[in-house]
Amino acid sequence: MFGNLSRNDWLLVLGFAIVVLVSPWTLTPFGAGYPALLQKFCIFGIFAMGFNILFGLTGYLSFGHAAFLGVGSYAAVWSFKLFTMNVIPAVIFGVLFAGIFAVVIGFVSLRRSGIYFSILTLAFAQMSYNLAYSVLTPITNGETGLQLTLQDPRIIDNAFITPGEGLPQTDLFGIPMNGYPGFYFCAVALIICFFLTLRIFRSPFGMMLRAIKSNQNRMRYTGFNTRPYLLTAFIISGMYAGLAGSLMAVTDPLAGAERMQWTASGEVVLMTILGGVGTLIGPILGAGVIKYFENIFSSFNDRILEQLFSFLPDAAREVAVWFTGLFVGEGWHLTLGVVFMLIVIFLPGGIMEGLQRIYNRLGGGSGPGAGAPDTAAAQPAE
Amino acid sequence: MTTASENIVLHVADVSKSFGGLKALSDVDLQVREGTVHAIIGPNGAGKSTLLNVCIGRLKPTTGHVVFNGQTLDQHQPHEINQLGVSRVFQTPEIFADLTLLDNVMIPAFAKRDGAYRFNAMAALSGQADIRTEAEEVLQDIGLLEKSNQIAGSLSRGDKRRLEMAMCLIQKPKLLLLDEPTAGMARHDTNMTIELLKRIKKRGMTKVIIEHDMHVVFSLADRISVLAQGRIIAEGTPEEVRNSPKVKEAYLGEAH
Structure with a gap:
């Protein structure tokens, strides 16, 4: 299981782990050094990384991945309600149920490719979203969202300890999962996922997925049954999303249907493309950048802008505040849209392509650049 | 015989x-x-x-x-x-244009060895020395070995055809x-x-x-x-x- 990874790949995993684990200190100067945001980086990093296994390797663009995120969250909260506040079973349930869900959706959706596949996945996700609001209310608690209550059976916990006052907290064998312990739990999950993704990228299986993206017809006439390959990739990617969903519930034990909405599915597409489709690290970077800017830009309001432009004369200040006001606060999605457009037009390979270009400009490499997006981060010595 | x-x-x-x-x-x-x-x-x-x-x-x-x-x-x-x-070389070369020549030839060898589907996501490509050697031999055979790390899409039309032939030949x-x-x-x-x-x-x-x-x-x-x-x-x-x-x-x- 642990053999056969090259020395560079081990260094990559080690480096990645260090960067993630020290991020509470390194990101503090940027105003991101607090657990609520840091664990968001990890959770969406896992989500995007999983999405990239499907989209980046096989080229199949799923527009309904948020459904798996939602299923993961619901499954985890139910585990808290029915069994125990321990997060390990919750995560296992989240991944398992998302996986089962992915088998069903993948089996049907993968009968088509290209835009038809995207539309099918989108339809499934919107269906799940609407069902969660309507007929599935007994499971999802509809608009209110699924929450912990004092009446929850919690059979395993209650068999061993008498419940305390108020709602219990999620925990890992006694360590409460709020604040930094919560972040470190997510961080470890992210590092494990990174390791697994690296293994998949470096495996014959990963190579077959890339080959399907490159020329599915050739794959068929070469003797491969491509459907099970695609389904496996779809399920793996759904399980990553389920893990991300359950981690959301771990850090904040409630689940709402809006997690499955198409905007959430669209967001992970943006993260992956922004970071660099098909690269190992790109999607995690993309997720981090989007969540960071969401946090920074959406916190701006007119008062802060007034202060920012206080050096301007009144008339000019009003115009400046009005104009920049469009891009911050509630309007930060406009900023995201503009950034996304610029990236797609000028850097189709995303942030990773940008880094590769800078690296080449500095005379560091003779890598093939845009043609092989994987080389930048993944194969520093080749 | x-x-x-x-x-x-x-x-x-x-x-x-x-x-x-x-x-x-x-x-x-x-x-x-x-x-x-x-x-x-x-x-x-x-x-x-x-x-x-x-x-x-x-x-x-x-x-x-x-x-x-x-x-x-x-x-x-x-x-x-x-x-x-049964393997076929097409009239317009059907190759994996985004992958390297070596990958192009290794993939059919995997089909031959592992069958139509195998979930070997935790095996390492670098550990498949036998398939790699085999692929290099076939590339040598058709005279494309020195280009084995190039992206197949960058080849000339003639080379693409020979590459496709190599992809078929490795399956014997x-x-x-x-x-x-x-x-x-x-x-x-x-x-x-x-x-x-x-x-x-x-x-x-x-x-x-x-x-x-x-x-x-x-x-x-x-x-x-x-x-x-x-x-x-x-x-x-x-x-x-x-x-x-x-x-x-x-x-x-x-x-x-």
Whole structure:
């Protein structure tokens, strides 16, 4: 299981782990050094990384991945309600149920490719979203969202300890999962996922997925049954999303249907493309950048802008505040849209392509650049 | 070996194929013997490529059967037909244009070793030394080894064709189907391809080859079938076909 990874790949995993684990200190100067945001980086990093296994390797663009995120969250909260506040079973349930869900959706959706596949996945996700609001209310608690209550059976916990006052907290064998312990739990999950993704990228299986993206017809006439390959990739990617969903519930034990909405599915597409489709690290970077800017830009309001432009004369200040006001606060999605457009037009390979270009400009490499997006981060010595 | 050479590897049994009102193949009957090179020639639109498409499962015959090694292929998917031992070189090269040459050749080797599906996501590519060595040998064989780390899409048309041939050869198929392997090649590349095909012939691989270039056909083929308007109008050794008046009229007449 642990053999056969090259020395560079081990260094990559080690480096990645260090960067993630020290991020509470390194990101503090940027105003991101607090657990609520840091664990968001990890959770969406896992989500995007999983999405990239499907989209980046096989080229199949799923527009309904948020459904798996939602299923993961619901499954985890139910585990808290029915069994125990321990997060390990919750995560296992989240991944398992998302996986089962992915088998069903993948089996049907993968009968088509290209835009038809995207539309099918989108339809499934919107269906799940609407069902969660309507007929599935007994499971999802509809608009209110699924929450912990004092009446929850919690059979395993209650068999061993008498419940305390108020709602219990999620925990890992006694360590409460709020604040930094919560972040470190997510961080470890992210590092494990990174390791697994690296293994998949470096495996014959990963190579077959890339080959399907490159020329599915050739794959068929070469003797491969491509459907099970695609389904496996779809399920793996759904399980990553389920893990991300359950981690959301771990850090904040409630689940709402809006997690499955198409905007959430669209967001992970943006993260992956922004970071660099098909690269190992790109999607995690993309997720981090989007969540960071969401946090920074959406916190701006007119008062802060007034202060920012206080050096301007009144008339000019009003115009400046009005104009920049469009891009911050509630309007930060406009900023995201503009950034996304610029990236797609000028850097189709995303942030990773940008880094590769800078690296080449500095005379560091003779890598093939845009043609092989994987080389930048993944194969520093080749 | 003498008995083996009598074995029929591929039997196209009374196959017809219609597209709407157009009959692309009419009662084509073709037997390919083990270890031979069987050429199919004929003017454009004669149904040659359709015939190959039927053989690899891309098209299903309207009537008739394709029998490979005694097995009827009616219900087989393309990948199953390949797993039985049929590989094909296409008229326009079908390669993995985004991957390196080495990857392009390793992938078919995995299909040969691991079958139609194998979930080996936790195995490392770098640990597949045997397949890598095999791929490098085949690349050496077709003279593309020094380009093994290039992206396949950057190759010239001739090189792409030879790469595709390597992708088929590494599978050591029982039957290799070649659809105009030298079309659009420069003379030098054509000669290299003929040399390559002659070398493979010595290994006893059965081949069906569609070709326009008579130089290629007559220097390689053991038997020739002439297809015109979806029918086989003549079949025999190169000598017999060359001297057949029917063939001269239908096909060679155009060129001379």
